Amino acid sequence: MPVRRSLERQLLLGFTLPVLAIITVTVLSxxxxxxxxxxxxxxxxxxxxxxxxxxxxxxxxQWLVAPTDDRREAFDRAWAETFALVRDDPAQRRRLQAWRDDLRRSEGEALSVRLQRTLPVAQEMVDVENTLLARRRAVTQERVDAAQWAVLIGLPLTAALGAGLGILMLRRVRSLTTPLLLATERVQAGDLNVRVPVTGQDELSVIARHFNDMTASLQRTVQEQRALQRTLEARVDSLVEASTTELQVLSQLGLFMQACETQGEAAEVIARVAPALFPLGGSVSLLAESRNMLERFAAWGDAPGGGTWLPEECWSSRLGTDHAAGPGLNAPRCRHDRSGLGTLCLTLNAQGETLGVVTLHFPDGPAAAQAQALARRFTDRLALSLANLRLKETLRHQSVRDPLTGLYNRRYFEETGGRELARAHRQGWPLSLLMLDVDHFKQFNDVHGHAVGDMVLRRLGHVLGRQFREEDVVCRYGGEEFMVMLPNCSPQAALERAEALRTATEALVLAAPDSSGLTVTVSVGVTTTTGDRSDLGVLVRQADQALYRAKAQGRNRVATYRAE
Structure with a gap:
């Protein structure tokens, strides 16, 4: 690995060299x-x-010429002062000491001799001082010259060195800052592919490398964010699509359920629409009229159809809340559920009344719990639709049924009669009509009271309900008169069925408070279409004329219509 040239060391060197040069010049100066x-x-x-x-x-x-004490003292003081001046020079001190010693030893000698003895010493001292002065002057001059050259050469050299280092550092810094500035502008503009060239191993190179790493990391982050955004958009689109599908299915369910006329149609609609939301299957169970039994009303998928079970077998019915169970959930499974899958049970509640239980199947327990919100919306929509259908059937039943006997009323007879006549003409089969009347019915009311009369009508209604087929239309026409419409029934068959009805009615024995037993008989008029289009009113008049003939012949008998 190459040794990194530290920019910090370069800056330190660029600062230290001029400082050292200045210090050197200053020291020399x-x-x-x-x-x-x-x-x-x-x-x-x-x-x-x-x-x-x-x-x-x-x-x-002066002392030697005229020796006096004052001159001697003046000489001694001067000698002492001279001795003090040369205290840092032992050789001079010795010479000065020898001067005084020679002067004292030469006492008594001639003046010229004495002066000759001290003169060399004095001259030697002067010569020594002059020599020392010359030597020191030469050394001082050398150092002054060196300081002058240091100033003349060092300062320009220091300035040149500082300028050179400054220019090099400036060029080095600009070699990074200029591309870095351009790169940051491009990054600010959104271009994350830009990179700064890395040259060298110094701190500026490290900055460039870190900038490249930062932009690369930022680029990866932006790419990850864009991928996450695409994923989120796809998820949102999926959720919107799922919500749209859910709304469409629920809307379709509500639309078809609203148009249903019977519970059988409603069961078929549920079995066909529900798989779009819950493909693994499910069922709808409704409470029986006794409120102690649940009957499977509709089923789809692998869920079993038909059958009954008790409300106590379902935790949702017991708790009154939604209940999810299955693999992955620590919840007990309902006894009525034997699927082995994830199961969600929800109570059908509408208008303050519990209608039944919806059971839905899922791959496992957590999937069932996760789909609880959708299942609740489905169940609420279904409960409201079933409640409206029940209300519709109740109103329709009240509008077409006779409240006393439970048979169809005259309104229903008139609505259905025209359709049956048209169907008979279209199919080419005969349509027979029976019109019957309770014999001496007024006596039941007058003698035994209206309660007994109502009982007679109810019992007769039960007999009529048992004697005829499901496709036959049995109606209370008014008062004690009844109509029976027999599609695809020949005159002979109609006559036989009328006779069977008369016989069954005659066998009735009714108990009254004031009588041990009452016998009821009826007179029956029979007419049949001939295959060509007929009017319902004409057919009713024909049956009425036949009934009149039966009564005229003594009652408790059957008479057929005969054209006169």
Whole structure:
């Protein structure tokens, strides 16, 4: 791995070299200044020594020429001062000491001899001081010259070095900052593919490398965010599509359920629409009229159809809340559920009444729990539709049924009669009509009371309900008169069935409060279409004429219509 040239070290070097150069020049300058100062002090000191030696020579002559105590004392003081000046030079001190010693030893000798003895010493001291002064002056001059050259050469060199290093550093910094600035502008504009060229191993290269890593990481982050955004958009689209599908299915369910006329149609609609939401199957069970039994009303998928079960077998029915169970959930399974799948049971509630239970199947328990919101919307829509259908059937039943006997009323007879006549003409089969009347019915009301009369009509209604087929139309026409419409029934068959009805009615024995037993008989008129289109009113008049003939013949008999 190449050794990284630290930009910090380069900056430190660029700062240190000029500083060292300046310090060197300053040290040399200060040294020269101190040497010059010392030289000046030395010159002054040397001159003082030389002057003091000259003064000592003068005082020596004066003392030797005219020896007095005052002159002797003046000489001694001058000698002491001279001795103090040369205290830092032992050789001079020895010479000065030898001067005084020679002067004392030569007492008594001639003046010229004595002066000749001290003169060499004094001259030697002066020569030594002059030599020392010359030497110090030469050293000082050398150092001053060196300081001058250091200033003349060092300062320009330092400036040149600082300028060179500054230019190099500026070029190096610009080599990164300019591309980095352009790169940041491109990143700001949204271009994450930009990279800064990496040259070298210094801190600027590290910055460039980190910038490239940052933009690469940012690019990856943006790509991940875009991928996440696409995923979220797809998820949202999926949820919207699922919600739209759910709304469409629920709307379709409500629309078809609203158009249903019977519970059988409703069961078929549920079995066909529900698989779009719950493909694994399910069932709808409704409470029987006794409220103690649930009957499977509709089923789809693998759910079993038909059958009954008790409300106690379902946890949802017991708790009154939605109940999910199955693999993956710690919840008990309802006893009526034997699927082994994830199961969700929901109560059908509408208009403050519990109608039954919806059972839905899923792959496992968690899937059942997750689909609880959708299942609840489905169940609420279904409950409201079934409640409306029940209400519709109740209203329709009340509009077409006779409340006393439970048979169809005259309104239903008139609505259905026209359709049956048209169907008979279209199919080419005969249509027979029976019109019957309770014999002496007024006596039941007058003698035994209206309660007995109502009982007679109810019992007769039960007999009529048992005697005829499901496709036959049995109606209470009014008062004690009844109509029976027999599609695809020949005149002979109609006559036989009318006779069977008369016989069954005659066998009735009714108990009344004031009688041990009452016998009821009926008179029946029979007519049949001939295959060509007929009017219902004409057919009713024909049956009425036949009934009149039966009564005229003595009642409790059957008579057929005969054209006169």
């Amino acid at each position: 200060l040294t020269a200044f101190y040497e010059y100062r010392r030289h000046a002090q030395t010159v002054t000191h040397t001159r003082d020594v030389i002057n003091q030696v000259r003064t000592l020579q003068i005082l020596e002559r």
